[in-house]
Amino acid sequence: MRDDFSPITKQILARRVGYRCSNPNCRKPTSGPQEDVGKAINIGVAAHITAASAGGLRFDPNISSEECKSQSNGIWLCQNCGKLIDSDEKRYSVSLLQRWKSLSEQAALLDLEMDSTFNGLRQSNSASQDFKNGSGTQVNIGNTTIGHKTVYNQHASEFVYEVKKENGVQIKTTYRINPVTGARVIVGQELA
Structure with a gap:
C-alpha cells in the first residue's frame, strides 16, 4: 500500500x-x-x-x-x-x-525577512556607486553577513552572495538578480 x-x-x-x-x-x-x-x-x-x-x-x-x-x-x-x-x-x-x-526553507524565510533591507541597500547611493564600478560592499545584519559583488554579463544580471552562520557553520548562498524586477534566484550554495 x-x-x-x-x-x-x-x-x-x-x-x-x-x-x-x-x-x-x-x-x-x-x-x-x-x-x-x-x-x-x-x-x-x-x-x-x-x-x-x-x-x-x-x-x-x-x-x-x-x-x-x-x-x-x-x-x-x-x-x-x-x-x-x-x-x-x-x-x-x-x-x-x-x-x-x-536550505530551501531557510532561503524562503531569508527572502521574507531580508528583502526590504536588501532592496534598500541596493537603492542607496553608495551601494549603487559600488555596483556601477563592479566592486563590492559588505554589510552585517544580525548574524548574517551580506556580501555584494556585481558581475555584469550580456543579460545585465547581477550576482550577489550572502553568508549566513548557522550552528557554527557558514553557508554561502549565491543569487542572480534581475536588475529590472529585483527578483532573486539562488544559483548555488556552498560552505563558506
Missing part, C-alpha cells in the same frame, strides 16, 4: 519553500497564472524523501505509515527534479534531500 500525501500536506510543502523547487541548484518557480484568471499552473510535486511504498527508492521499513506521509518526509520539487531524485538513489540520498529541504 502506498502512503500518499494529503492535499494539505502538499500545500504546506509548497508554501514553506515559496512555491520554488527545493533543489538549491534549481530553485525554479513551480506556480504561475493560467490564461483563465480563475486558475493557476502548478509544475511542482510533493516528493517523498523516503519511499511511499516498499520497493521504492530510499524506502525505510522502520518508519510508520503516518511518518511516511507526514510533512517531515516530503520535499517540494519541480517536475524535472522530482524525476531526477528518483533516477539515482545513491546520489540523491535521504540526508541530501533533507539538507535541500532545510
